[in-house]
Amino acid sequence: MVNSSGGDQPKSPVKWAGGKGQLLSQFEPLFPKQRFNLYIEPFVGGGAVFFHLLPAAAIIIDNNWELINFYITVKDQLPALLADLEKHVNEKEYYYHMRALDPDKMDPVCRASRFLYLNKTGYNGLWRVNKKGKHNVPFGRYKNPKILDRENLPLVSRVLQHCQIIPGDFSQALGFAREGAFVYLDPPYHPLSPTANFTSYTADSFGVEDQQRLAQVFKKLDQKGCRVMLSNSDTPFTRRLYTGYDLQVVYARRAINCRGGKRGPVPELVIRNYL
Numbered sequence: 522m523v524n525s526s527g528g529d530q531p532k533s534p535v536k537w538a539g540g541k542g543q544l545l546s547q548f549e550p551l552f553p554k555q556r557f558n559l560y561i562e563p564f565v566g567g568g569a570v571f572f573h574l575l576p577a578a579a580i581i582i583d584n585n586w587e588l589i590n591f592y593i594t595v596k597d598q599l600p601a602l603l604a605d606l607e608k609h610v611n612e613k614e615y616y617y618h619m620r621a622l623d624p625d626k627m628d629p630v631c632r633a634s635r636f637l638y639l640n641k642t643g644y645n646g647l648w649r650v651n652k653k654g655k656h657n658v659p660f661g662r663y664k665n666p667k668i669l670d671r672e673n674l675p676l677v678s679r680v681l682q683h684c685q686i687i688p689g690d691f692s693q694a695l696g697f698a699r700e701g702a703f704v705y706l707d708p709p710y711h712p713l714s715p716t717a718n719f720t721s722y723t724a725d726s727f728g729v730e731d732q733q734r735l736a737q738v739f740k741k742l743d744q745k746g747c748r749v750m751l752s753n754s755d756t757p758f759t760r761r762l763y764t765g766y767d768l769q770v771v772y773a774r775r776a777i778n779c780r781g782g783k784r785g786p787v788p789e790l791v792i793r794n795y796l
């Protein structure tokens with residue numbers, strides 16, 4: 522497949538929990554060897570795989586509206602966003618002022634600008650909300666965070682011109698899926714233990730029923746003739762859900778989703794309907 526970068530390679534514009542940047546070299550031999558005519562990523566997050574593959578035609582989906590509004594703004598209103606990003610300062614008081622603003626009352630550009638500012642200056646770059654949907658990440662105390670990246674954001678905007686950006690549930694992928702498409706699914710992981718449930722990307726959590734619903738969507742995408750690749754934790758439950766498909770183990774260094782709080786290589790599953 523021809524990629525759409527036409528020059529410098531863009532990188533993910535946000536830090537994202539569960540980001541797949543560190544796994545790309547292990548993924549490389551697992552991506553489809555055949556060309557694909559459409560790329561669909563229904564849990565796009567920071568889009569490490571999307572920005573690596575740079576597909577010429579793509580659909581990205583996520584149910585985090587702040588993230589989706591950010592991508593739409595980078596695609597359609599880049600100059601206004603770059604101008605607004607100039608106003609931010611990396612100071613504690615200003616951070617908490619921005620954090621307290623109600624994004625629903627902001628126009629899309631200011632909202633996207635606030636999103637990127639909080640992502641770059643908040644602790645660990647996480648986007649985390651409480652049960653009421655309020656952003657609750659503390660100030661990160663970084664020395665010199667790159668809030669306004671004048672080189673990368675235009676590259677990101679260029680790649681997004683070939684991309685439909687869809688808010689909402691992953692199951693919408695079925696409406697776009699067609700023979701010859703490649704679908705990469707990277708859901709919130711099934712927890713390794715009952716206490717290790719990192720599920721705060723949005724106010725809604727992703728439970729056992731969602732994992733089962735996702736396995737059904739995987740099967741339907743398979744039946745439609747798509748090549749489908751999915752990441753998840755390596756547990757008896759996830760292995761059972763995808764019995765009959767190709768299962769590969771990759772190793773991730775995870776600060777979250779890890780056994781007993783220990784860091785170190787954690788096995789994860791890559792499930793595929795092709796070899």
Ligand SMILES: C[S@@+](CC[C@H](N)C(=O)[O-])C[C@H]1O[C@@H](n2cnc3c(N)ncnc32)[C@H](O)[C@@H]1O
Nearest residue numbers: 537539540541564566567568569584690691707
């Ligand atoms: C593991 S992260 C994806 C990380 C991404 N692969 C990366 O490299 O940054 C999971 C993503 O799924 C999104 N999500 C959670 N539930 C969803 C749902 N029901 N439908 C669509 N997206 C969902 C979250 O907002 C989050 O961005």
